Amino acid sequence: MREARTIMLQGTASDVGKSVLTAALCRIFKQDGYRVAPFKSQNMSNNSYVTPDGKEIGRAQGMQADACGIEATTDMNPILLKPTKDMVSQVVVHGKPYRDLDARTYRERYLPQAEAIVKEALGRLRQRFDIVVIEGAGSPAEINLKERDIVNMRLAEWADAPVLLVADIDRGGVFASIVGTLELLEPHERERVRGVVINKFRGDVSLLQPGIDWLERRLGKPVLGVVPYLPQLGLEDEDSASLDGKGGKGLTAVAPAGSRPIDIAVLRYPRISNFTDVDALASEPDVRLRYVTDPREWGEPDAVVLPGSKNTAEDLLFLRETGLEAKLLAYAERGGRIAGLCGGYQMMGLRLLDPDGVESGRSVTEALGLLPQETTFAKEKRTVRVAGSIAAGEEGTVGLPVEGYEIHMGVTVNVGSVRPLVRLRTADDPEDERPDGAVSEDGRKFGTYVHGLFDNDAFRRSWLNAIRRDKGLGPASPETAYRDGRERSFDRLAAHVRRHLDVARIYRMLEGE
Structure with a gap:
């Protein structure tokens, strides 16, 4: 039986949109008739999700499983770190608390065990599905973390996955973040990166084209898409970093306060x-x-x-x-x-x-x-x-x-x-x-x-x-069921990403081209 093909999304930083783009690819592959599952080996988040069998995984992987139209399992996120205080996290392994560990103890003593857990979970998924979409964490260019990495480039090698590097243009410095990330990778890691995705774009893409042309010449790699920011998506955020853009003003940026009584x-x-x-x-x-x-x-x-x-x-x-x-x-x-x-x-x-x-x-x-x-x-x-x-x-x-x-x-x-x-x-x-x-x-x-x-x-x-x-005020009736609205959000997201990402080229990457 052929193992599932894999593709991996890594980012130039946290909160660049990896989780949402992973969900988009999951829904696209599902729409195209494939059995698809998400995977993130190690997630750090206090936003969690309970699987049907009563286990705990990262909320993003639960959301991505919904995008795939399947029930979530702990194989999709075998290790979840839930920060409890500065430099200390509760370590959740296959949905159950293991113990609280400080950062040094986790890195020096537990990561060798975690490597085997991650490989086994990914292996089980690859036996059950046609495609596994893997999400990385933070940046693959964290020099101090690379030796024991279980979530970025070493994982991509274990999975033999082509990597798409995602960068957030909304925060500024997008070209420097892309070039800098690739410069800090080892040659064999850089080779594994097959293309770049520029995410959360606002404006006229034609004005960005000279920069894209320069970037492709500089890297020798294609920019697979410039994905515009998609407002009011209605899908879950992975962790509280995503709240930083919401602040105290809530939704007033998209609707006057008077229209929301x-x-x-x-x-x-x-x-x-x-x-x-x-x-x-x-x-x-x-x-x-x-x-x-x-x-x-x-x-x-x-x-x-x-x-x-x-x-x-x-x-x-x-x-x-x-x-x-x-x-x-x-x-x-x-x-x-x-x-x-x-x-x-x-x-x-x-x-x-x-x-x-x-x-x-x-x-x-x-x-x-x-x-x-x-x-x-x-x-x-x-x-x-x-x-x-x-x-x-x-x-x-x-x-x-x-x-x-x-x-x-x-x-x-x-x-x-x-x-x-x-x-x-x-x-x-x-x-x-x-x-x-x-x-x-x-x-x-x-x-x-x-x-x-x-x-x-x-x-x-x-x-x-x-x-x-x-x-x-008089009573208001719900316009839509919330869960039905999530399904429409997945389809809206998939259609949006199809328009702006070279999906045909991604399929060729999955086939090893």
Whole structure:
């Protein structure tokens, strides 16, 4: 049986668009009738995804599997690094936590083991599929990391994959970044790079052509395409670096604030995780979603979302030290709507208890006091897909079906009377229904461990319509289902990349030409 052909996308830096272009190629190959799978050997991200069998991988590889029309597995991202503090990450191996390691220990002691894990995972994928689209990480020209590299050029050699080098023109210095990256590669690595893709272009491509002609002469390699920036794509970002361009202004760059009457503030703390939980809100035509890192950006939100965190206690202290906690508590006192998701839910309780130092060196951290609960951090991580229905909350939401997934190491218990937000079942035991989350007495503040809660169309729209009622606005119906919209986004992305990338030449590369 012939092993799957491979192609690899590497970048001149992080956040140049490798993840999205990988998804585009995955969808293009699927449309053309191939069985295709994504692969990223090692991912560093707190934005994660739960596979159908309850394992944890990078969110980008879950999204790319969706683009392929297949279920995600841990073979697509066998090693996930989730930063917990400076220079320390939780190492997740095939979807399960291994241990927390500092950068030096991981590099010097664990990478030799990781190499075998990566090769075996890639080998299994190549037995099952026709094409594997491999995504690199950061830059292949990090001189200090190359010796033990398992994610860029050494991986390309193991997979015998032609490499496309992706550069982001939007950040400036695109020609220097391309030439500089290739100059720092070894001759055999440079030979493996078969072409260059210039990404996120804005403007008249004819004005860029003299630079492209010079670059091709300088490199002796083709520029396979100049891919224009594609706004409002509606697909998940890989990590919080992508939030830097969003800042506090949210979507106002593409729509006047007046055309989006619902203002939702998302608190962006340093170790924010699974911020894709709010993507469905951002996709709504009447929502202006913005990320807030400073009290001066608070404004007058109609609702505030506390997203997940990889270090809940430290991020809670960030809110306290910056003055955002005071803003939030004053907002709650005025009857403001607050939604806490996973780590954000834990912050809403009375106390965070960490007797074993699972997340931080603080054994007790006083929390926000918005819900009568306390959380104890456990050594075992819970990762599971769940489904159920809303048990209490805003008018119109009770009884609505919801589904999502859990990823957390905390156990939250009630220390007072409180209603659960949802009643849930797991795929492992669909008959066993249990409560999750909590809702304040006024129904305007809730927390839950369910990631993907706002992806549920009926719940999301009912919650937003409750906000509209408070503002004297009539109810709005969803124009499209969020998940259907993602499918259209994949097809839109594929069509866009087909127009601007030499796909025929890429197919020839896959055949070894």
